[in-house]
Amino acid sequence: MIEFWPWVPILSLAFVWLAWRRLLAYLRYFQQEGYEALRFLRWTGIRSLTDPAFWVAVASGFLYLLDPLLAVVLFTVGAVVLALVQPDPRATGKIRLRLTWRARRVAGVALVLALSAFVLLVRVFVDIEVRAPLVAAAFLFAGLPLALVVANGVLAPYERHVQHTYYAQAVTQLARVHPAVIGITGSYGKSSSKAMLAHMLQFHAPTLAASGSINTVMGVTRHIREELVPGHAFMVVEMGAYAVGSISRLCALTPPSAGLITAVGDMHLERFGSTDAILRAKRELAQALPAGGVLVCNADSPNALRIAEMTRQCRVLLYGEQHQGPLDTRVEGIRFTRQGTHFVLRTQERAYDCFTPLLGRPIILNLAGSFTLAVALGADPEVTVASLRTLKPVSNRLEVVEDAGVTWIRDAYNSNQFGFRAALEVAADLPATRRFMVTPGVIELGAEQAPVNRALSAAAAHVCDYTLVVSDTNRQAYVDGHRDAGREDRLVVVPNRTEAFRWLHDHLHDGDIVILENDLPDLYEGTAGVFWPASARRPS
């Protein structure tokens, strides 16, 4: 029997190092979930119990009964090896950990908390259990995600203070520059509409729009502080609705004089509970518009049309393709080619022959909405139509890339069923030898998720020669959908994206089209990459 205590420092060092690495690994997901404790914990679940670090601690604890020295060596070596093989969350994964000041604060406080808990546990167990450090380590590894949550809670008052300061600065800057704010909301198409509207408006007057999908109060606050300068005549703000009231809060920060509602559907139904709640959330934009303002709505979306009908205080314009009633801008004659889309925009006055390098029916519809609003804000319609030719496809949003004889329709950033169907439609229109689709399906649809994916699966089966369904999230729905279509043999089930690409690599030929549809956050793709390195990288 050896004396245990000399080993404690070595053991503790190994523990601290691994705990720090693990904290960063978990922090990536906490950050992805916007530091929302509940969403993060839902993802975490019992994941920390699958952490090999936990099991190394437990195993060392049992081994200690047989051979204390070996147990200490096992734990130390195990912890060091696990810390070494863990991928760096700052450099790997689809959405990487960004070490912002807030992330550092949270990680730092969490580490202090974890260490204090470790010391406390050792002291508690020390009298009843000679293996106290190993027991404490096991508890700590199991509870590490909680350390982040608690750290975030401890820091909450400070974060609120910082945010208040920034908010006040943004309000001051906005009052100084005083641009006409255009709010854009909708269940999907917000980011692309924002980019298109900003593109059209820039030829009319200096326009500011965030390049990414910044759509929260803090995101917009930061954007104003960093980018808004005197001279900006327009500011296009994407207004995300995460709950009833989120758009109102954005409108309080940036009171809009114009609004665009792209479509109101069932996106994020999980968060809202009902379609009616989504409608109320989106309507907040229309309600915030002043008497002289203008609201542009997608008449093809019944809910957006209802918001238009409910809005009385300002000018309301409608655009669409299917809607039977009168429209201010109607989309006609959509035709897809590899280079882009040909279509006609018919206004009350005349028809414009248009071409844009962008693809996809919803995109063209959003484009009609942006066109309607841009013209309503004073842009020259003919210059605006000319500017459609110089729109650049957004990376991974129905972006067509030719590579060594294969056409890739990259739509990884799309995440809704309408975009899914739009990608299929484009793929069906383009000439091809064979068509493939790689997708994990769509998510966040609550009870609708299985039936929606089943229907999408059947639609994919009709267009594609092979569909590769990635991960277990929606696997059963795709199996069912392909069975409905009578094409079970054309469904390939793969565990992850890497395997999907491996399969494609073996099967693709010249003239094939591959649709890369939706790409779930790492959250939904199992534990690969959290504790262990992912087996291979995705080819670009």
Add this chain to the structure above:
Amino acid sequence: MSGQTGANGRPTIAVMFGGRSLEHDVSVVSGLQILHALDPARFAPMPIYIDQQTRWWVGDDLWHTETFKGGGPDRSGLIEVTLSPGFGSSALVPVDPMHVLPGAGRTLSGVTRAGGGSVPVDCFVPVLHGTYGEDGCVQGALELGGCAYVGCGVMASAIGMNKRATKIMAAHAGVPIVRWLSCERAVLERGHAWLAEYPARVTDSFGWPVIVKPCNLGSSAGVSVAHSADELISGLLTVFEYDVEAIIEPFIKNRLEINVAVAGLDEPVASVTEMPVTSQETPLTFAEKYRRQGRKSIGSSEGMAGALRVLDPDQLPVELRANAQRYAVAVFATLGCEGISRIDFLIDADTNELFFNEINTLPGSLAFYLWSAAPHHWTITDLLARLIDRATRLRAMKRGLQRRPPAELKLLGEGRSG
């Protein structure tokens, strides 16, 4: 060299890179090359990173390419500085006075701070491409600080950045140029009549196809070839996203490009000619020009030094090459350039006519690959030493100019001296 204040008595040479232009990344690649090429036995090199907000940063991290990958360097390891106010101080001071508190003896980028937390700089080397760096803005700031700096002054930088002004100057120097039409962004404020007007003007002036490019940008960003009215308008709108003026030129279908660098030593010296290897159909795109190596990260890119080229292309007549060198020196002298400029020419392969195309007053990698070849065989290290020496002497010359106003300008009496 005066004021040898750097570590171990070596003069501090501040290499400036980054900047608020589309060519930020290219500048970082070039800047790091220059930084590492400075002779450490003779100079104390110091990197200054200028970010997209035109804030200046110093710090040891700036020596490494890795620092710049993935959205710019981590500012927490850097110290923000600004030029010390007051003519002739030629020093950097931290923006945040907190950074002064550790006191003297703390080192800033390998240079021991003198008293007051300021770091004297003996010579600046701007390696900034494009707007707010190559166009005279930074040069103007350095003039206000009375600093010595390598490269063109305010006037030559400003003219060199403007393709229209450069053409006029080149034509004045007797150098053949390609005809052009200018289209100002202000047309956007006058409805849509221009949508029909400019295609008509092109048809009347020189016909199709044409090349459309920004008047005030370096590199190939925003450049396109238009074969039709639609493409012309698209090209103009693309330019107007970045610039206030577009230049339209006839597109020479069977064209070759040939470049010459000129070094402003005691006499301007022309380098050997080079021919960039590119497709004949379209001009060099940004990606072709800077990412020829097929990798997208700036780390694996070698900037202009990495593009494919033929030095002293012997398939071209000797006379053509000699003319290019002669014209290059003429343009360099007429604009009043300093440092190293690269002057680009077009050759109409059907007629063997040579045309001045554009000047880069701060070419990528300072075009060192043209100097390391025959007949000069200058290393970039030697060339930099000579340019720094000349910059220092030029500054001394300017400092030595008479600043006492003549009697008729002394309106407020005696007692005021410069």
